[in-house]
Amino acid sequence: MKEQLIKNYEQETHAPFVDSLTGLFNHGIFQILLQEEIKRSRRYGDTFTLALINIDSFSLYNKRNNPAIGDHLLQKVTKFIKKNLRNPDVAARYSGDEFAIILPKSNLSGAHIALDRIRVSVEKHTHGTLTLSAGLASFPREASNRETLILKAQEALLQAKIMGKNKVCFLKKERIHGPEQKFKILIVDDDSRNVKLMGAVLTPFNHEIFKVYNGEEALSLMKRIDMDLVLLDIMMPHMDGYEVCRRLKKSEDTRLVPIIMLTALDDTQSRIKGIEAGADDFITKPPNRVELTARINSLLRVNQLNKKLISIENILISMANAVEAKDAYTQGHTQRVADMSVALGKKMGLSAMEIDALRLSGILHDIGKIGVPREILNKPGRLNSDEWKSIKRHPAEGYRICLPLKKTLGPALEAIRHHHEKIDGSGYPDGIKGDDISILARIIAIVDIFDALNTDRPYRKGMSREKTFKILREEANKGKLDKKIVEHLIEMIDMMTHKIKR
Template identity: 60%
Template sequence: MVSGEKAKILVVDDEPANLRVLENLFVPSNYEVYKAETGRDALYLARKAGVDLIILDVLMPDMNGYEVCRRLKEDEALRLIPVIMVTGMQETGARIKGIDAGADDFIGKPFNMVELMARTKSLIKVKALNDNLIDFENVLISLANVVEAKDAYTEGHTQRVANMAGMLARKMGLSTQETKAIRLGGILHDIGKIGVADSVLNKPGALTPEEWESIKLHPKTGYNICLPLKKMLGSALDVIRHHHEKLDGTGYPDGLKGEEISLSSRIMAVVDIYDALVTDRPYRKGISEKKALKIISREADEGKLDKEVITNLTEAVGG
């Protein structure tokens, strides 16, 4: 919802009289109301109108409210829209089914108008906060793209490591939420390089000690840039800060050892090095996948990288 615009509410009920009741409640309170009498129409309007809240009746002829809610929450573009489920059934089982489907709140029939209005205002505020966080996340991703554009030799690096890390996370049994976080961490992992001079990033020769220290600051810088999004980024923040840590404690910025480094960060450490090895850089041509796997396997033997991650990567790329 854009600041200053009316919040948009979609009410879904197969009884026209109930739709009129809700319309008469919300329109005078400066809400824009959309109405749907079927589940299919509800899904269509949710996508087309960009609504901020859905009030959804459970009992409908073509597709019940549970199924509509489930489809909304499975759709990446719609899943953050709050859903209030309306039911005349007071059994606990009905509410459990609604929770399983992803409902955010419940209200019974007949409506308590004061209660419904209060819950509506509260959930629309939550939606607005989530929208602001998503906008901020998109700004960060755009900023990460700007960082990547500073170095022509790393074009596509963030997307490649994000995809590869996500693939390994799934292969190694991480949850859907953890997999999403590591992919986002992959996109944002080098965002701290915004503070590194282009001349350092693109230097064809060896870095001076001072230049190397400026490079080593980027995980902390990236972490601090992204910290305001802590609730949304979750473990992606850990990936941003710790993707250069080593199991033997020789990494940076915090010198973590062994299990102190999360599995997500250990995965990112491996794929970040692997992609750097196989990609052309200012000072050398990329090497073959086979040679890259040998190099990172040697680092694992030296106690720096996670052997299990490398085994899974080797299986994935066919090395």
């Protein structure tokens, strides 16, 4: 059947059916073969998959090298494609740096394996200097005709690009915009025609659309309604999109809301300015519907994941509060440690990421005590050896509890585990010393000791600030605490006290 179609194509077009550079089928015959495969699938009920492959950053590669080298690269990719295909599979050069493969009697999972084999082969044999992205769509699962099938494969290919390239993707059957997931999207543009156009693109997805026409209205609405995504025009009077973006990203309440900047500007400087303002993505106006939809869906998924992580973080903080509730003498301790550590970190010039890690580790540093019996935490006298062992397990236990949030907590996780380590190696649970103890763990350790000495405990009254300072300096002179951090803390508290007296 394939041979007859090729013969008919030659007779009707008087043109070759293969691409002269790669030797693969050309675009014209590919379209005919794809339509024939659809007919065959309808007749016999078989599933088949269409794959679109794109060479990552090929346009940049061509700019840096002459066209002959670019042609050689296309031929090299063709060899890898041919080597990994079955006899029934059909490969074609779809466009400049894009290839298409029809995989008969192959579902998405089977096609994914085949395409990933091609991707890995290219990456391996070029030592990572050349990578491919691919999008998959199956018939009749995702489309009822040729045009829709190609469109779905293009959407999946774009998704692979958005996710960082060098990936094989297919669209999930579960739609992100089902009735149970109706997202709130804000469109901000001073041109009512653009607002109407964006609204029309989003209408089929059943999202809840909010429309405003200037930056001030956008900021006001964001204070009242929890948005899931913002489509923000750059060129607006009074307050441009860059300023709106900066303000939203600086606010603790809105900093995680994804922002796509819409612009007629296509220069690098404008994009750099948008990135510096905190934009998550860019779309050039007028937007391509497929591209806009794919980018919106990708960022909505990221936003949902962030919300889940925040929920888990809040659960951990609730657990930390539950630990404090077991010990009447330490209520407010974790928040004090967090607040003072953050202030100390700022005084020492730490980065914003480190400051946030201090906040989290300050709140969560004692979460491991959730497994320590209440009677031990509230014991008025000296702890026996078994009770002391129980207490000493809490840093490692806290680390274990928080470990599932490793990517979110980042360096805070290490501070939770090591806030009882000493510079001379005499601490616990790991007995590490010197530079092996992070600066965050050192800060938490010193602030933790200060607050513990300065407040009432079951076995003693809180010490004066002067006596607490003396003990901290003595421990630093013995090589147990970081001297510089101790002095920073004392200086900071003295300054705060002086301000209060004034």
